[in-house]
Amino acid sequence: MTISAKIEAIQNLHATHNIISTLEQSKASIEQLVDEMPDALFIFDVHGRIYRANLEGCRLLKVDSEHYFGLTVEQIFSNDSAQILFNKIQLVSQNPKSFERPHEFELEVQTAEGKNFPYHWALRPLVPDKYEKISLFVLYGRNLSEIRSFERELSQIYSSIPIGILAVGPGGLVEAHYSRYCEYLLQHERFSGLNNGFANLDINQILFEPSHATMRPSEREGSRLLVKALGGSEYWFESIRTQLPQLLVRKTISGDLWLRVDYFPVVSDGIVQKVLLIIENRSDLVRERQERSVWIKRNESAVRRILEIQNSEAHGLQGLCLDIESLVRALDQAWEKSDFPAFQSGIEGLRSASEAAGFLTIKEMADIFAVRLSGEVGRDHFRNRNEVMREYAELRTECLELVRVFHSLNVPGSSAQDFHPRLDPAIYKDITQALDQNIELLRDKGPESVLYNLIHLRKHVHRVNYMRLSRLENFLQDLVKAKAAQERKLVKIHFHWDNVLIAPEYARSLRDALCFLLERSIAQGIEAPIKRRRMGKPESGHIHIEAHADEHSVLFRLSDDGRGLSAGKIRDLMKAKAHAGSPHVDELDDQQVLNLVFASNTLLHGKSAHRHAIVEFIGLRRFFEQSGASDIGLFSQLGQGTRLEFRLNFEADG
């Protein structure tokens, strides 16, 4: 070998040494990664003899690193767990696919203190089958303690939320993991507290069947569709989703339990694998809705009943109400004795009495009831007491409520009697005093002297039929209460009309006008309490009615502290409805626009007046026109309130 060849060989050798050193270092780094990885690693033979363990593995073996030789892997397990491990080893060694896919399982390890920790293990052969002489196994272990702890915390949270969550898997069976609140909501004493609880039970059994009695047929069918949807396409599930029962009610010891159920499919490859059910307790909400509905209905009924009584043209309403009361008593007796003819006769009596009184609601109910009770079919209905009882209870309630309202409106001094002529004691005193004076004058000074007094007396006599406005107060108070309740507002009304009298011919129309104005004020003027609070106003709205009388007229002034009228909007309305046949609308100031609201058609449009109203106050305007009201003034400031003034003029007394 030449010298240059030797030099080259030495250089090659040197380079080879370098690269081997580099590989050695790389290998050492990789080995270190394996040593220090957080999971435990063991390599052992079929007898469990350990050939390699990383740091975490040594920790489990309770030995220092590098001192695992001579130990067996079973030392980290209890006897039972070690037996399980060896069974797994047998399984893996006999399964040629084990190298491709590790065999995974959970086994607890035992610490030196005797504590057990859950570990997840993956077991596979060390090398593929072609290395037949190397029969070793690799076991990777991950400590699940922290995960289990997290799961427990999560489970506690999951159990604490007041919502029932459960999943329904194939066959309609409830899956093992569900929120514990389900057991409270579904109140299944048979299953609660058992080891498995609702797990693997039929969803129909625990959720739908207890509500079958109150479910509609379509809902019952829907409940069956839920189970059919499992394993079907997600599109089909979406198509039947709306048919699934969403509100279920079940009877419990403490009352009805309303459950809202939402369904969420868990889809994989377009197939519904399971359905997640979210169940909420809606009992309070439903009860509140029912109560509010009853409350609104009651208030609406109260207003309707008041109007029916007030609109009744019948004479002797008092007597008719007494008749209705006695008929109800007779019906009650007939019902108790199951006396069909007497019951039928009582219903007929109610029809007649309500028709005579003009109580349309009772009459309509009695008509329908009478038809149901007619003939042999009616007798059969009567025998089916449950069905008839419900209908009769509604009619009976309506009768008694209406009579009660009538009596409450007709207590002495109430407004219902204000339309009947009654001599005012003050006027009576005035008249008798005037008569006494004139008698004296006739005796002392002759006929000429009593002329003036007779004129004065005539005025008193003329006012015999007049009524005090204060007699309307109870009625208007009731109306305000009912309307305010209906609108869910707080309203107080104040009257300022002491001793003011009004001619009887104006009484009914004035009352109707006031009713209309009060209802408008409450519905559209006074703001809701929360809004008033935000605006810095007191929660309760205030309506003031004033009346000031002089010799020939009474000036009325109604005001509220509501939201007021927008002159701008009224101006726009005027333009839109072509009232700006007055082309000067834009030139009018706000007050002039407000003044035009109650202006007569004639005033607005001259003789070509079959035009639309400016605003929907037709009835009120008719009242103003028919009663010859004058000095009509509408004043409003946006956000502050509205004031309406008008004057009713009476004929000159002489």
Add this chain to the structure above:
Amino acid sequence: MRCVIDSSARNLDSVSQEAAHNLQRLVRFASLERMKTVAQREDIEDEDQTFLPDRLQVYAHWMAFILLAGDGGKIMFKAHFTSTDIQSLVARALRKDIDRVNRQLISDFMREYCNLTAGVIKARLLDVGVHTGLSIPIVTRGFDEIWRVDRELSTELFSYASWKLKWPSGSVVCTMGTRADAWPSAAHIKDLNDHSGQESDLEFL
């Protein structure tokens, strides 16, 4: 000394068998003497170690090894150790605090030990006319020994031996594998003590 000859080597003639036997003696002798040298202690002893060549066996967490090859033959020498055993040895040899002997120092110590041992073997083989070369020494995990089963047992090496070097605070397991049928002159190695004391310097520092 325990000598294991693989079944495939049974056809060796008596000269080759003698050569193989001498090589095992030589390597064992060199390993002991060099360990005494590098560790600077005389209380190191060797003892027999059971060796089953056709069975998986991992002796320790770490393994240092070196290869001598030449003229158609080869010897693989391996020293299996744990860090703690060598750590105390190095600390004493270098008069260092044991905590300051890190893994790198331990690896370098064992590489140098392999070098020195192989140097003795090489010199004694040269005495009987066998020219060999040395690989660089490598330190790796003892677990790598399992790959030996498929590689070394196949055809290349068929004479194995293992022994243990012991001192009061630790031990090292040494193994060797050789193919000595190419070196019949190794049968002439007689007195192993002639060259003791050569190359005694600890050079890895």
